[in-house]
Amino acid sequence: xxxxxxxxxxxxxxxxxxxxxxxxxxxxxxxxxxxxxxxxxxxxxxxxxxxxxxxxxxxxxxxxxxxxxxxxxxxxxxxxxxxxxxxxxxxxxxxxxxxxxxxxxxxxxxxxxxxxxxxxxxxxxxxxxxxxxxxxxxxxxx
Numbered sequence: 001x002x003x004x005x006x007x008x009x010x011x012x013x014x015x016x017x018x019x020x021x022x023x024x025x026x027x028x029x030x031x032x033x034x035x036x037x038x039x040x041x042x043x044x045x046x047x048x049x050x051x052x053x054x055x056x057x058x059x060x061x062x063x064x065x066x067x068x069x070x071x072x073x074x075x076x077x078x079x080x081x082x083x084x085x086x087x088x089x090x091x092x093x094x095x096x097x098x099x100x101x102x103x104x105x106x107x108x109x110x111x112x113x114x115x116x117x118x119x120x121x122x123x124x125x126x127x128x129x130x131x132x133x134x135x136x137x138x139x140x141x142x
Contacts, residue, residue, distance in 0.1 A: 024073040036061035062094045074140040089139045
């Protein structure tokens with residue numbers, strides 16, 4: 001194969017890799033969302049204030065996300081030396097996402113009088129692409 005052919009093949013596989021990663025991220029995201037929503041609903045049933053319930057639920061989903069995305073989506077092979085950096089970036093990125101999610105939930109509940117669970121679902125859907133791009137480009141640096 002010529003050098004140009006190898007370059008073209010690499011250029012074609014790069015978008016495919018990104019698409020596969022986004023699909024994997026999305027599937028794992030569905031699982032994260034299920035964990036997040038289940039914990040949120042459970043905490044609401046226990047009369048926990050919705051903002052605190054959102055924080056705890058988001059943390060549960062975030063832990064699930066880190067484990068599966070590190071192992072499957074981005075297949076990170078970073079060892080001890082870089083593990084702390086990756087975890088720190090992951091936590092910081094997710095805290096920003098949590099802040100945006102909480103602000104949107106509050107706006108929908110307090111401003112538009114939406115139901116708490118509907119607000120959570122809409123906020124979650126709104127930050128998926130934001131989450132993927134930041135997780136790919138900044139957290140796992142791909």
